[in-house]
Amino acid sequence: MAQVQTATDREASDGVIDLQRFFPYRLAVLAEEVSRTVAQLYSDRFDLTRHEWRVLAALAANRQMAAKDVAGYTTLDKMSVSRAVAALETKAYLTREEDPADRRNKILRLTPAGRALYQKIVPLARARERHILDALTSAERAALDVIMKKLLGRARDLRERG
Amino acid sequence: MAQVQTATDREASDGVIDLQRFFPYRLAVLAEEVSRTVAQLYSDRFDLTRHEWRVLAALAANRQMAAKDVAGYTTLDKMSVSRAVAALETKAYLTREEDPADRRNKILRLTPAGRALYQKIVPLARARERHILDALTSAERAALDVIMKKLLGRARDLRERG
């Protein structure tokens, strides 16, 4: 049966990895390809980097956040957030304000321009997502949701343990 | 039913993308995580870049290749291949030789040291792949194989058309 490699398949290929069947490679190629279809929107058309797009989406979904919360929400590290925030502030898409309750925190909010930009990108991004996922049956989409959760959990475990 | 977003799910969330449910984002996070588990091997332990690892794997699987064939096999562009090849040659993991039949081609081959390095990495990489995929049932692995092929085809279509 054709499937993502199992131990049995592997033993048959005696010590050589066929990249085309190596799961981490296949996944990387797929993710890069999907990422590029969305990047054509926010990058080519609206001149945002991937990090800037993620921060924009985080603030659109959460109204206002401290930088550290953006980092948690986007899986970016605090340094990447800091850079993206600085760029978005320069472009006047967000404002930065000290939290009076704890002045270490900078409260981030989209400006009307930032929100407008986001509203332009969202339907386009959704259309791309929909078009890609329409390649799958409903059952496959349901299966994929479960599969991705399982794989992510396992991969995180593995990396943390080294 | 919980599944990767459908049109219906989307309409309910009125104009805001929850990154955690946005498929391109989820896929990117998963692929990065999986990639890192393998990178811990070839990068941390054996001091190869991702490109170098791919070229090494390409030459291990195909014995000898011209640089342009490595590019096709690895989905790297010719510039990335050229850089990775130069680095691997410096480390004495491969040799470069002119093709007498067409002297524009450089025939690439692993040295015994290159092959030995590869043989050290393969079982470790396979063990990581296996451990990750063991999170899935056999049926899920079969489904994933089909799903990834469909998604890759669709994403490539979409990107080419803009």
Add this chain to the structure above:
DNA sequence: TATTGTTATACTCTATAACTATA
């Protein structure tokens, strides 16, 4: 002392294009 955020540095990756040599 610990946390939030900024800045510095270095390396890797991605993308385009100019260039050399061969065909």
Add this chain to the structure above:
DNA sequence: TATAGTTATAGAGTATAACAATA
């Protein structure tokens, strides 16, 4: 002219660490 490969350059991503301000 076209192809294989190299070199140049710049922007973007990733990672570690030092640092300032605040708690």
